[in-house]
Ligand SMILES: [Ca+2]
């Protein structure tokens with residue numbers, strides 16, 4: 069805005085600043101500064117929250133990593149235990165097989181029930197006593213020929229095991245068909261019929 073100004077020496081034409089326009093500019097500047105401040109504060113809050121979130125994610129990742137390590141250790145321990153148990157099982161099976169073969173060899177090669185029992189006793193054992201179905205099945209599994217078992221008659225019809233117990237009627241089902249038949253009146257000792265997988269009474273001195 070231009071105004072004329074005169075004094076005794078001159079007349080001046082000067083530009084007068086519009087106070088109203090200047091005030092609006094100041095207001096815009098203040099509003100701009102406030103907006104910029106608010107934006108800066110918001111940005112700062114966002115950065116702080118991002119920092120917390122990053123820290124939380126890092127903690128979670130560290131926790132998951134620790135859990136993974138623990139599970140991996142447990143898996144390794146389990147594998148080690150399985151390997152140890154497998155090795156122990158194999159050793160037991162080998163020992164059992166060796167023992168079984170020894171028992172069968174002694175029983176099969178002996179010509180008489182008394183000789184077979186003597187051989188077993190010399191090895192620190194005795195002829196086998198069968199106490200249940202599992203033992204019967206196991207003996208059948210390892211029987212190759214027709215080995216003697218620890219069963220004999222003190223008197224005809226009175227069967228006893230070598231440990232002194234009487235033969236339970238429960239196990240008479242293990243006799244082969246038609247057995248014991250006391251053939252020839254001289255069969256007083258028990259054996260496994262290798263082919264039939266059943267018991268037979270036979271001559272103790274066979
Ligand atoms: Ca008999």
Ligand SMILES: [Ca+2]
Pocket residue numbers: 247248249250251255268269270
């Ligand atoms: Ca017989």
